[in-house]
Amino acid sequence: MANNLLEQKFAHTLDNDLIKEISEKGILKNFKKDDIIIDINQTLNYIPLLLTGDIKIIREDNEGNELLIYFLEAGDTCTMSLTCCLGTTKSKIRAVAEKDSTLILIPVQNMQKWFHNNESWRNFILQSYQIRFDEMLEAIDSLAFLKMDERLYKYLKNLAMVDETKTISIKHQEIAEDLNTSRVVISRLLKKLENENKIRLGRNKIVVI
Template sequence: MEKELLYQKFGHIFDDALINEIEKVGSIKTFSKDDIIIDINQPLQYIPLLLSGNIKILREDNEGNELLIYFLEAGETCTMSLTCCMGTFKSKIRAVAEKDSSLIMVPVQKMQKWFHNNESWRNFILESYQTRFDEMLEAIDNLAFMKMDERLYKYLINKVKLHTSNTIIVKHQDIAEDLHTSRVVISRLLKQFENEKKIKLSRNKIEVL
């Protein structure tokens, strides 16, 4: 099953030789929704390749408040963890399972070796860096230029795309933590969206109309 997923999610990216080596040296890990996959200051010895599920990448300030940076989908990896591994640093991010997820963990030493001798891996890493860099620029733009109601509505739309469903199962408090604001602000804005017929609210559930 895992090999099928590996081919399904990465077969169009990696050559057959690399797929076979990943299967040989990688270890499959499964995580339930809200499990911490990588934590801040954790030494990184493996690179995660996401086979199924979704992962959110967070930063944390000195008071322990979290800020959502970007989401990962199946077929992707976290380039912030790649950066830490290449410099043998500790993780600067927290990766949390957005829903039940499975990953294949690749030893760091292999990642560095493949970067030099495998073109498909090198292209994947470079494209991943570009994608994540663009997303981080977008996150900065959102913080600097967008009002909270715009950020919230964009967040909801991204959730819809991520889960391929117009119905989002989420608590107001969780949204507030992702957007680094208060639950009261989020609840007020969601009620405003409902009055504008943009969404429909029910307990721990939001339907984007």
């Protein structure tokens, strides 16, 4: 199963010998929606490759307030966990399953060896760093320059893109937690977006138009 999923998601980026080795060395794990995959201050002995599902990467301040940084889709890895593994530091992020997800966990020693010995792995890791760096810059720009209604609409469009559907099943409280604001504010802004014909609201569902 692992080898088939790896070939489906990584054949265009990793060479066949490496895919076979990842299948042999990696640990296949399944997570349910809302499961914590990596937690803040966790010591990481592996890096995750996402085979199916979606994961959201979250930062937390000293008061426990959470802020969504970016989403991971099938075929991605979490570069923040890569950094922690390479630097042998504890995790600074929380990775939560946005939906039921399957991952293969690669031991740190293999990840480091492949980085030096395998060009396709090295290119994949460097490209992943660039993508995540761009997404973090985008998140910073949103915080600095966008009003909350613009941030909300951008969040909904990104979520729809990740889920590959225009209909998002989500509660107002979940959105509020991801955007570090109150449910009341989110409900008011969702109604505003609906009045602007950008979305349609249903019971725990939002259609992005």
